[in-house]
Amino acid sequence: MNDAGLESVLEELRRSRGLDLSAYRRPTLSRRLASRMAALRLTDPGEYLRRLQSDLQECVRLLEIIIIKVSSFFRDPMVFEFLAKHILPQIISQHRRRGSRQIRVWSAGCASGEEAYSAAILLVQALEAEECPLHPYICATDISDEALETAKIGEYPRERFNTTQLGILERFFRAVPAGFAISRHIQEVVHFSRDDLTSGHSRAPADSVYGSFDLVLCRNVLIYFDLELQDRVVHRLYSALNPGGYLVLGSSEALPPAMAPRFLVVDRASRIFQKPA
Secondary structure, eight states: OOHHHHHHHHHHHHHHHOOOOTTBOHHHHHHHHHHHHHHTTOOOHHHHHHHHHHOHHHHHHHHHHHSOOOOOTTSSHHHHHHIIIIIHHHHHHHHHHHTOSEEEEEEETOTTSHHHHHHHHHHHHHHHHTTOOOEEEEEEEESOHHHHHHHHHTEEEGGGGTTSOHHHHHHHEEEETTEEEEOHHHHTTEEEEEOOTTOOSOSSOTTSOSOOEEEEEEOSOGGGBOHHHHHHHHHHHHHHEEEEEEEEEOTTOOOOTTTGGGSEEEETTTTEEEOOO
């Protein structure tokens, strides 16, 4: 895919969907677009652009290729173990001291919902262990409408549970023909909505019932962005955190240099950082 063809496609996505992908890494965009064109057996960028303009669903298909959603329940088990043993008890303790009624978590770039449901399960378990009556609220957002629809249904194939403990599987899921479905009481904790992390229109998702968050999970999202956009996105996440709140990034990600001094390092191996209180 030549530069001119790529720019024409990006402009069409901006015009038709209001999505600005200009700060996404060019080599990645070019490879993904070439892959989509190959699937359609097209070699002319102009012909693909006309397809994009005439087929309302092609934008959706292209975005699914550009923003690959690879996830599973409790992906990177050591991260979730650290959250369960150290972070969630700290958050519960903070709320008890403040007399709060709700713990709020944002799963930003939630893909098809596995991360958000995993966080919900851990939070429900932690509240039960602490015999704490606080209400858990998980706001889960993504740019992909298709991924969000999958998340709302809450049914997943068996291979998504390779790192899920048997006891959790038995308690929080039920068997269905395709694999397993999340239990109703966990589904009710998680609220899915569409949000473009790069838009910068607000510090928190529009459907998050306002308020700041105690924990933000934004894992394997920043890798798609250049440094300038990473900085803007992390600044938004920082603004959405309560003082003393925690941010979790993906295992191959780091805080952009401009934002790193504003966070405390809680666990570098797990990519967990804290906004100073």
